[in-house]
Amino acid sequence: MKILVTGGAGFIGSALIRYLIESTPHRVVNIDKLTYAGNLLNLVSVQGSSRYCFEQIDICDRQGLTRTFEQHQPDLVIHLAAESHVDRSIDGPAAFMQTNIVGTYTLLEVVRSYWQQQPENRQRAFRFHHVSTDEVYGDLPHPDDDPQACEQLFREETAYAPSSPYSASKASSDHLVRAWARTYGLPVLVSNCSNNYGPCQYPEKLIPLMILNAVSGKPLPVYGAGDQVRDWLYVDDHVRALYAVATRGIVGETYNIGGHNEKKNIEVVEVICDILQRLLPPVISPTHMPEGVSQYRDLIQHVEDRAGHDRRYAIDAGKVQRTLGWVPEETFESGIEKTVRWYLDNLEWCQRVVDDNQPA
Template identity: 50%
Template sequence: MTQTEKQRGGNPRKLLVTGGAGFIGANFVHHWLQQYPGDSVVVLDALTYAGNRSSLKSLESDSGFTFVHGDICDTTLVEELLINHGLDTIVHFAAESHVDRSISGPDAFLETNIIGTHSLLKAAKKVWIDLPVADGLDPVDHRFHHVSTDEVYGTLEPEDPAFSESTAYAPNSPYSASKAASDHLVRAYHHTFGLQVTTSNCSNNYGPYHYPEKLIPLIITNILRDQPIPVYGDGKQVRDWLYVEDHARGIDLVLQKGKIGENYNIGGHNEWLNIDIVNLVCHLMDEAFMADNSLASKYPEAISAAAGKSCELVQFVTDRPGHDRRYAIDARKSRKELGYKPWESFESGIRKTVSWYLSNPQWWLPLIKK
């Protein structure tokens, strides 16, 4: 028995992590198996465009790790995994999450984020509650943790207080509407059927394994290919940025200390204008090329960065429909009840992120070429 198992009462957990080959999911799986080597993790991922097996490659030799290529909408498969692996915890990351894609093709978002979440809830209820009760047993001691987003709360004006757990939902895109619906389903399965659930709503994540269509990796990878960096509208949209490892730790704390049926906001206390993020990353890329002469030969296309002129790649484009102006997370409840606070400053986290992408072209280049 490991020290961490002793601290948690001696019982190793057996997790199903949906979407565990995606950005946040993969970082969470790495975090969990490092922190709790006595636990077992089954990753279920459909490997759509944003899912990447290579994000989990270093874990394939870990005896506590199992990967299953499958769809969360396959309720029978989920039931079989829960039963055959004796799983007692679901951490649900699997989601379509890119707002632009939800505008051009919302159907996939409703299918994955709403129907998929309901499929998981049905399977969990059946295996953890219905089947044991039918056999005259108590329900399995379990947890269904649902990972959501601050976008369900809508948008904020510059002087508005940050989103709290009591903020009314007001989603403005098909993506955020589908996530709001999934949040409500999770809540309903707790109040109606007694499923032991928690939900967390996070701010914008950044860090390793982030799919290159999202803002920060898009800036980095476009600079390395000397491609334009598109900035919506005036670039003055405000986002709260959270290093992905801090998010993983926040979910860990919810699983260890969170109250059943509660929602917890996990934020970075770190609001930035999009255009300021763009300029900062451009500066860090120029700085990296100046400090390391080998980068110019490693990335021969990065002409602007090699000349210290990455900002010249910035190109303002027409704003997207329904673009929320500001998000900000009030994480005081998580700090008070869970002891949560980010470990990474934005300065340290963004430098780690730039360094990771510079060091791992074998991960992101194949995605660019898709």
């Protein structure tokens, strides 16, 4: 097949493309605007492949999208392009409305026109896979408040109740995709995932931010008490699930993808500190530590909580496991160890992607 991936230079998109080129026979077209969180450094390992092609296009650019679809004639679209950082959505929601809602609408219209022009056999085979988030569901009861809370999980039929501008924009895009399926017959699939982590994640996200701040001797800011619970999913496990859904899922269905790793944010930060303490004790850290700091945990600072902060997310991934045979290969313990080691080995990459986004 020829697979078109939107947002393919971002964290999850680049991991997906690396998987597709390295582990499948398919050809891949990568569409990315190259905003601050998208970087072609993530794709150095595949850029020389004859099965890989990059197009720098904004998904709000209908003309550019139309040209790309006409030129490349994809059999499958996996839509990952999105603004995704909750803090940024609170400070400036406009970009999230534009990319996540208007961009998805524009892409759907281009895909619909392209699909309707295909011969019947290609129409039947074509698929549009929309990748979304568990944040569209709002939040769940917290185990500190309800001993039975752990039995409650997000399932595919859970009602939407987004809390942030980011999650509201993703919920909107989910509804658009399902509307285009219902109204126009577009063959779509939707997946909603839990918190991803792993190599090549932009350093503003929790796990890379904590790693990089720690090795630089900077404070490790934790919102509130740090008791917010998230389900953590290693990115390579996620992209295997995405491929399974896109190629073997039932058209019209939704699949929730989670890592079975519920952790409080403070627990995640403490685990990172403990791994760093073992791998790179502060006394031999290449950067200067504040006076008196002998434990990375000493850098943890609790700060005012984020507005509208959801307390708990947790996904029931039973459907994708039962129907498609996918299970995560990484535990949180194995995945976070790999992640910390990757960032320690790639500090130059981190500096380059941050420097690329500094104002001129």
